[in-house]
Amino acid sequence: MELYLDPMHPGLRYGYTTGTCAALAAKAAAQALLSGKIPDSVSVRTPKGITVCVPVEKGTLQNGAAVCAVRKDSGDDPDITNGVLVYAEVKQAPGEEVRVDGGIGVGRVTKKGLACPVGEAAINPGPREQIRHAVLAAAEELESVGGFEVVISIPEGERLAKRTFNPRLGIEGGLSVLGTSGIVEPMSDAALLESIRLEIKVLHAAGNERLLITPGNYGETFAKQQLGLSDAPMAQCSNFIGDTLDILHREGIKGILLVGHIGKLIKVAGGMMNTHSKYGDCRMEILCAYAALFGVPQGSLRRMMESVTTEAALDVLKETDKLEPVMDAVTQKIAQEVKRRAPELPAELVLFSQTHGTVGKTAGADRMIALFRELREER
Template sequence: MGRFEHYITVGRDRLRCGYTTGTCAAAAAGGAAELLLTGRLPATVRVDTPAGLPVEAELLEPSAGPGWAACAVRKDGGDDPDVTHGALIFARVEETGRPGVAVDGGEGVGRVTRPGLDQPVGAAAINRVPRQMIRAQVEKAASAAGYGGGLLVTISVPEGPRLAGKTFNPRLGIEGGISILGTSGIVRPMSEAALIDSVRLEIRLQRAAGARDLLVTPGNYGERFSREILGLGLSHWATCSNYIGEALDCAACEGFRTLLLVGHIGKLCKVAAGSMNTHSRVADGRRETLAAHTALAGGERETVAAVFQAVTTDGAVEALDRAGLRAPVMASLAEALGQQLQRRAGAEMETGAIFFSDRYGVLGKTPNADRLAALHPPAARKEGQPDPGPAGT
């Protein structure tokens, strides 16, 4: 079985994509279900990922017994291997007396111990999209075999406990192993030099096309929020990944008049603290920043502690809501964010920002944000032209 051969161009580099632990778990589950229900193990299993790219994964280390079967898929991180690259992701499928397909985690898959994550406390750290992918693969195998009973899928990663120590899982309250992740099913490689080149190229192309006012988002979340929630046009839009400072430098150098940054609070609160590269390997400080602004807004010690101890930024906002402090804390954060952006950009280019979360919507704006947003009106649709709908992943 050959490796996954899908490539993307990042800057001047041609980089090979890989596939996520979620895709591996889904492929292994589909293979194990077929082995259980037909007695045959295919050499490979095809998974149609949410990104629209099919993955043909090789099935390894099969085993079976009365009422159960198992096999594994090896994680392929492509040209951007993370700590799970090369790890074996196992799936065991067994018959049950309950209808439907249940999914759980076994050895090496972490358990959620704190609220605020993708899964509830006590659940295996297998995120929502991977769970959907696993069920889809197993249901497809059951349908093909004419099986109508219940099945339990248990995902395990023997190397998980060791690998988890190299991730943020212990800090997030995920204990005992790694998480099974992936919203697109595909790992897109990220070379820092190439990504920065790509950021600069996007901005220069916008300027060459005559744009004077630039809308910048770190990635897909900001782009979708800008278009679908804020109703902004994307004709003068560029992405910057984690490289906020590089984007500001390039836009100022190219002579843009204004730059509006739209991003998730989890990323932009780092910028408010002066971190212009927001990659988790370079900077975090989210809880420290939010706790500091809570104190500045007059928060009691108990509230500051609750914000500091929150697992996610949404959890911090929830703590602020309990104390009635969301508005002043977000205003304080927005002020600091605006100052940091303007300091980096210099006097020749006006900057502003809007930050949000999926749960709460818009959380804060710099004072000039609405005026800068008005410089990016949505493109007019001709009569009868269909709405383009959400962008692909």
């Protein structure tokens, strides 16, 4: 697609969703089935109102079915599905309905709380409607009546799905076919936030009222190996601390244990609710400010400020015998900021370092950990 977020400054190019790809492939296959000829290209109008026209690849006609594929173009959005082929197989069927299912590489829903019922292919309602509309449009163009069966496949889907949230969401065997507007906006955080929301929703739908939240793999590993919480209901929030707190509140979660590395969560003490480095890096400044309040000598403060990592800065702080009081104060400040953002969400914190282990925790953290362990034993 040659459509840009800012036409005056090209560089952020729009793409189209897997849902639009599925609709394009389904329309091409329907045209091939009804005309007896594989089309060279196919177009659909997306829910956003943008028409997408693409070449048709890998078309076949045999045994009363037509198969066509189109290639995903994610534009300038960092999407792992960019360039994959999305296939649609179309057959005529009794009745007037267009029935849509998933084939190879399209995941199956195994947990409640998602847009699709348990047992169905992970093709969201929006894309399903896109696919149905596209097939019916092809039938109308070729003056055909009757029902159709459509099977969407993504041969690379099972491999790629391992790099997504799908395994956590209870979507097994492949990718989800997603897309509300049909268009991928470049460099958008919306898709990741939606994944976080869905993960929390699925966990809540499974009966979990308290969740373990961690920014990433380091926190998850620490929680499992050092806190003994390998079976706790857990969701990763990436850098989106504030947005995740908002989601947790909206979804009705009754309490959380936030476990994170000091290098990530110390930014929250400075009021940063998105901890990505592009929004700032105040790690050493915050740590040194608190160290100064507890009388850490200027020479040590200078060494801390010159440290490349918070791990190295904590090594210096430990030499001054001020590690514990400083980290207690930092932990309380983080807790205050979390409370400010989500005042009605009970939250406990555990901060850790790879070298020094647990370096801070709120007063109720041990009780929350015990609740998770009791829940594991009950199960």
